[in-house]
Amino acid sequence: MSDFALFNQLSLTEAVQRGIDDLGFTGLTAIQAQILPHTLAGQDAIGQAQTGTGKTATFLITIIEALLQRPFTEDEERYLGEPRALILAPTRELAQQIFEDCVALTKYTDLHSACIMGGVNYDSQLHELERAYIDILIATPGRLIDLINKNFVYLDRLEVLVLDEADRMLDMGFIPDIKRLIGRMPPNTDRQSLLFSATFNQDVMSLAYKWLHEPVFVEIEPEHKTSDLVEQRFYMLAEDQKLAVLEEIIASEEVDKLIIFANRKDQVKRLYDKLRSRYDVVMLSGDVIQQKRERYLQKFKDGQAKVLVATDVAGRGIHVDDVSHVVNYTLPDQPDDYVHRIGRTGRAGQTGISISFISEDDAFNLPALEKHLGTKLKLVQW
Numbered sequence: 512m513s514d515f516a517l518f519n520q521l522s523l524t525e526a527v528q529r530g531i532d533d534l535g536f537t538g539l540t541a542i543q544a545q546i547l548p549h550t551l552a553g554q555d556a557i558g559q560a561q562t563g564t565g566k567t568a569t570f571l572i573t574i575i576e577a578l579l580q581r582p583f584t585e586d587e588e589r590y591l592g593e594p595r596a597l598i599l600a601p602t603r604e605l606a607q608q609i610f611e612d613c614v615a616l617t618k619y620t621d622l623h624s625a626c627i628m629g630g631v632n633y634d635s636q637l638h639e640l641e642r643a644y645i646d647i648l649i650a651t652p653g654r655l656i657d658l659i660n661k662n663f664v665y666l667d668r669l670e671v672l673v674l675d676e677a678d679r680m681l682d683m684g685f686i687p688d689i690k691r692l693i694g695r696m697p698p699n700t701d702r703q704s705l706l707f708s709a710t711f712n713q714d715v716m717s718l719a720y721k722w723l724h725e726p727v728f729v730e731i732e733p734e735h736k737t738s739d740l741v742e743q744r745f746y747m748l749a750e751d752q753k754l755a756v757l758e759e760i761i762a763s764e765e766v767d768k769l770i771i772f773a774n775r776k777d778q779v780k781r782l783y784d785k786l787r788s789r790y791d792v793v794m795l796s797g798d799v800i801q802q803k804r805e806r807y808l809q810k811f812k813d814g815q816a817k818v819l820v821a822t823d824v825a826g827r828g829i830h831v832d833d834v835s836h837v838v839n840y841t842l843p844d845q846p847d848d849y850v851h852r853i854g855r856t857g858r859a860g861q862t863g864i865s866i867s868f869i870s871e872d873d874a875f876n877l878p879a880l881e882k883h884l885g886t887k888l889k890l891v892q893w
Contacts, residue, residue, distance in 0.1 A: 515544055521551065524579050526619035527572060534615055540565035545729045550705060551576055555726040557719045558707045564731060566707050567609055570598065570673045571616050577671055577703065578622060578646055592640050592664045594625075594648035596671040597696075599689065601679040603628045603651060609675065610649045622646040627664075629654045637663060652680075652688040659695065666695045669702050674722075677708040677715050686718065699724040713808050730851060740857035743865045748893040750870040753840060754785060756893055760838060760866060761790055761818060767835035768811065771820045772852045774841045782820045782840065792818040823848045832858050837865045842873035846883030 515521060517538055518531050539547070542560040550556050550573040560566045574596045583589060598613075600606040610626035617624060625639045628651040636654075640663055648655075648664070658664040672693075680686065696702060704723045708715050711730070719726065748756060761769060773779050776796040783794040793807035793816040810816040812831050823843060834856045843849050849867075856863025869877065869890060881888055 515539055515548060521547060523572070524576060526579070527575050527616065529619045530616040531568075531572070533618065536568065541731050542566055542729060543569050545731075546727070547572065549727045549729075550703070553577070553703055555699070555704045555723040556706075557711075557723065557726045557728045558705070559709070559711050559730040560707065567612050567675075568616070570675070570705050570707065571609070571613055573703075573705065574598075574647060574671050574673070575617060575620065575622065579620060581670070589644050590665065591644060592658075593668055594645040594664070594666070595669065596647045596673070597655075597666065597669055598647070598649045598673040598675060599652060599655070599680070599692070600649065600675045601651070601683050601685060602676075603630055605676065606649050606651050613647055613649065617647070624649065626650070627654050627658060640664065652685045652692065656688055656691060659692070666692065667697065669696045672696065672702055672704045672722075674704075674706045677706050677718065678710045678712070681714055681718075693722055713805060717805060740861065741853050741863045741865050743853065743867070743888075745867045745869055745888050745890045746893045747869050747890050750872060752893065753868050753870065754782075756868070757782075757838060757840065758786075758789070760836065761786075765835065766817070768814070768831065768833055769818050769836040769838065770834055770852075770855050771818065771838045771840050772843070773820065773822065774843060776822055778841060779820050779822055786818060786820070790818050791816045792820060795819065795821040797822065823851070831855070833861065834858070835861075835863055837863065839865070839867040842867055842869060842876045842880070844876055846876075846880045849880055850883075 518536055519528060523531070541564065542558055543565045546556050546558050546569055550569070558566060558569070578595055598609055600609060606626055606628045610624060613624045623643045623645060624647040625636070625645050626649045627636045627640070636658075640658070655664065659666070674680065674689070680689065699722060704726075706719050706723060706726070746756065757771065760766065771782060773782060776798050779794050779796045780798070783792060786792045793810050795804055795807060799807065807816070807819075811819045837853050837856045839849065839852060843852065853865035856865060867873075877888065
């Protein structure tokens with residue numbers, strides 16, 4: 512969690528802070544508090560948040576700060592139609608809303624923004640592109656490609672890319688367009704890239720890891736920490752008992768689909784190797800290449816594999832509705848990760864069971880988890 516609660520704690524440029532003050536923003540929303548310390552430091556980021564959580568201000572503030580801190584020097588050549596930052600949105604309504612927020616936040620700066628989208632007079636948009644250098648361009652994909660093909664827009668010096676509502680872009684069939692646009696940009700190591708989405712399925716995640724460079728991942732959980740549909744069990748046992756207890760759980764008739772979480776990639780691999788001879792099992796970790804990850808997850812979704820072993824990072828893209836059980840083979844170091852893990856079951860109105868193994872090694876993480884959940888956990892001796 513971030514230590515920041517207020518915008519004025521972020522050491523923003525005075526012009527940006529004045530724009531924020533005019534809009535009446537004081538306290539940071541959950542996503543702003545968690546993402547801004549990373550993005551203001553220049554890191555790539557993936558943010559999961561619903562509309563109305565402050566994500567637009569999050570990426571606009573990041574862009575504006577980045578551009579103000581890297582002004583063009585007098586001897587650097589600039590060209591018309593060559594934006595420094597690009598925000599891609601799936602719909603005209605969203606593009607227009609972002610543009611209005613952008614104008615408000617850049618009010619006290621010299622940055623010039625433009626918004627281009629289909630269904631709007633072509634000539635007026637061309638005039639906007641040609642009347643001044645473009646710092647921030649907000650666009651829908653179709654119209655942008657059209658203008659690029661006619662040599663009115665160039666993306667070769669782009670410094671920041673934002674993809675907003677990536678899940679909707681997928682649904683609307685924009686991904687081939689965006690791939691073409693990304694092909695005209697500097698590589699992901701030479702630009703900052705931010706991706707926001709209300710939902711994160713495997714398709715969105717695979718795009719994110721292709722187009723972003725070592726992104727931080729922020730998922731804003733709903734206000735209530737854990738679902739009432741998930742029964743949480745905590746078993747005290749010795750480290751060397753874990754595997755045998757796990758096999759008893761897998762063998763029980765009530766297990767439909769099971770996800771086993773471990774903290775490290777080597778633990779996931781070791782578990783996978785021990786279970787694969789006896790069960791239909793797949794694994795997801797950072798060491799598994801993207802193509803295989805997609806294939807393994809599909810097998811799990813289709814029911815060809817009953818058991819999935821995963822790390823927290825790999826588990827982020829798992830949205831399967833009929834997971835009956837989650838096992839925390841090791842208790843996570845971060846309480847947020849516990850909430851995320853057990854949220855893989857008890858989905859779509861179904862009930863689920865979460866089982867956590869608590870050995871001496873895991874006990875260190877218990878106090879922070881109890882504090883986070885606001886309850887004393889009931890531990891049962893296995």
